[in-house]
Amino acid sequence: MTQDNTLSPGQARAPGPSVADTLNADRQPPPSPLLKSQYDFLGDEDIPFERYTCSEFFQKEMQLLWPKAWQWACREEHVPDVGDTYVYDIGPYSIIIVRSSSEKIDAFLNSCTHRGTRILAAEGSGYSPAFTCPFHGWSWELDGAIRNIPGRWDFPHVSEESHALQKVNCECWGGFIFINMDPHAKPLADYLDVLPEHFQHFPLERRRIKLHVQKTLPANWKAAQEAFMEAYHNFETHDSPNGGNTQYDIFGKYVSRFIHNIGNYSPESLADYHGEKFRKPPMTEDELLAFLGVYGLDSGTVPEGETARALVAQELRKYFGKLLGVDFAQVSECLMLDSIEYHLFPNMFFFPGINIPMAYRFRPNGEDVDSSIFDLLILEPLAEGVGHPEPPDPVVLDVDQSYTEVEGISWLGPVYDEDTGNLAMQTKGFKTSRKHGLTLGNYQEARIRRVHLTLKEFLSHENSLD
Numbered sequence: 227m228t229q230d231n232t233l234s235p236g237q238a239r240a241p242g243p244s245v246a247d248t249l250n251a252d253r254q255p256p257p258s259p260l261l262k263s264q265y266d267f268l269g270d271e272d273i274p275f276e277r278y279t280c281s282e283f284f285q286k287e288m289q290l291l292w293p294k295a296w297q298w299a300c301r302e303e304h305v306p307d308v309g310d311t312y313v314y315d316i317g318p319y320s321i322i323i324v325r326s327s328s329e330k331i332d333a334f335l336n337s338c339t340h341r342g343t344r345i346l347a348a349e350g351s352g353y354s355p356a357f358t359c360p361f362h363g364w365s366w367e368l369d370g371a372i373r374n375i376p377g378r379w380d381f382p383h384v385s386e387e388s389h390a391l392q393k394v395n396c397e398c399w400g401g402f403i404f405i406n407m408d409p410h411a412k413p414l415a416d417y418l419d420v421l422p423e424h425f426q427h428f429p430l431e432r433r434r435i436k437l438h439v440q441k442t443l444p445a446n447w448k449a450a451q452e453a454f455m456e457a458y459h460n461f462e463t464h465d466s467p468n469g470g471n472t473q474y475d476i477f478g479k480y481v482s483r484f485i486h487n488i489g490n491y492s493p494e495s496l497a498d499y500h501g502e503k504f505r506k507p508p509m510t511e512d513e514l515l516a517f518l519g520v521y522g523l524d525s526g527t528v529p530e531g532e533t534a535r536a537l538v539a540q541e542l543r544k545y546f547g548k549l550l551g552v553d554f555a556q557v558s559e560c561l562m563l564d565s566i567e568y569h570l571f572p573n574m575f576f577f578p579g580i581n582i583p584m585a586y587r588f589r590p591n592g593e594d595v596d597s598s599i600f601d602l603l604i605l606e607p608l609a610e611g612v613g614h615p616e617p618p619d620p621v622v623l624d625v626d627q628s629y630t631e632v633e634g635i636s637w638l639g640p641v642y643d644e645d646t647g648n649l650a651m652q653t654k655g656f657k658t659s660r661k662h663g664l665t666l667g668n669y670q671e672a673r674i675r676r677v678h679l680t681l682k683e684f685l686s687h688e689n690s691l692d
């Protein structure tokens with residue numbers, strides 16, 4: 227493969243049609259945010275392996291990142307009624323989210339103000355008319371105010387100001403409840419960047435959780451999420467003919483995106499890989515239609531003047547329209563079909579698509595530097611006027627379990643197995659290398675670099691104190 231040396235770093239792109247070319251050729255134009263692109267070269271230095279493997283670095287994240295970063299804890303439909311609670315754990319920290327009144331959601335550190343005992347035991351949904359510590363029975367109202375202290379006579383030094391439950395910032399966006407443990411945190415809006423503007427077109431609050439899978443992964447939380455931030459791995463990991471022609475956007479310090487078209491191919495799949503493994507480009511429209519058969523739709527012949535992409539999008543409009551009672555007639559091919567993935571620093575992903583409608587969260591698994599917890603939500607659009615049903619409990623998978631064990635996950639099961647199958651090998655390889663760190667592509671892997679640059683700022687004391 228030759229390189230064009232007249233281009234500056236980060237300017238080169240894969241051969242073949244770009245995402246913009248594909249979207250401009252579609253019948254239904256996508257909403258304007260999907261036609262935007264924004265990329266700047268961010269450097270090409272290696273990322274030190276120790277960021278993934280070193281327990282001192284991990285502890286620094288525990289002190290300077292997680293207690294100071296906004297992160298989604300649960301969905302609003304987890305706490306619809308007064309007294310509904312949700313416990314969210316991150317590293318050694320635990321937070322209680324509670325619907326404290328019909329109008330208000332509050333969040334508190336899950337720790338008794340007497341001698342520190344955890345108040346609610348397990349992560350997940352619950353209900354409490356008030357909070358009571360299991361040790362000596364101190365109790366608090368849902369808004370965190372002291373309710374009762376047994377043996378009050380012995381605590382003249384305890385007051386509402388000093389011993390109410392410890393508040394945690396709590397804000398909602400897109401149907402998600404976000405928390406931030408830092409009393410001096412800037413508002414969530416300062417971190418969301420383009421998300422509110424873009425997602426006006428894709429209201430995630432009008433979705434329900436169809437499926438929640440929670441799996442332990444054998445890698446540091448950053449390595450785990452990075453397996454989902456580029457489509458460069460598609461050729462090798464997924465045996466896909468489609469990967470290079472993905473658009474990567476970096477909107478700021480906290481938000482990035484990729485748009486990965488479904489229903490086309492990348493010419494480089496033959497040039498750079500072992501030809502026999504892949505379908506020979508150019509694939510015919512009939513071959514593309516057959517390839518898209520993984521989406522459970524009919525394959526066959528694409529009529530003259532039609533494209534597989536347009537046909538499959540039309541099938542999806544019909545299929546989901548009937549299934550969900552939502553009119554998708556005017557919805558673009560891009561939204562119906564494509565993998566559109568927004569990332570919010572440090573560890574959250576939102577997909578506005580209809581066929582690929584997920585939200586992800588990757589977080590440390592307790593205090594283990596080498597493993598992480600991956601929460602995967604499938605978010606299905608709600609029909610007009612329909613309220614949120616009760617959300618399903620998460621299906622919990624251990625590190626060795628396959629996604630194919632999850633009922634209702636369909637074609638995504640094997641894909642997630644492929645995506646997460648590399649992680650244990652990568653973690654081992656990190657520790658074997660003589661190299662200083664991992665090397666990233668200037669364009670396709672720039673989102674990973676963006677996260678590391680922002681992380682570096684968080685871990686510097688200047689930022690942590692502002």
Ligand code: FES
Binds near residue numbers: 338340341359360362
């Ligand atoms: S530790 Fe909670 S009541 Fe004593």
Ligand SMILES: [Fe+2]
Binds near residue numbers: 463464645
């Ligand atoms: Fe993948």
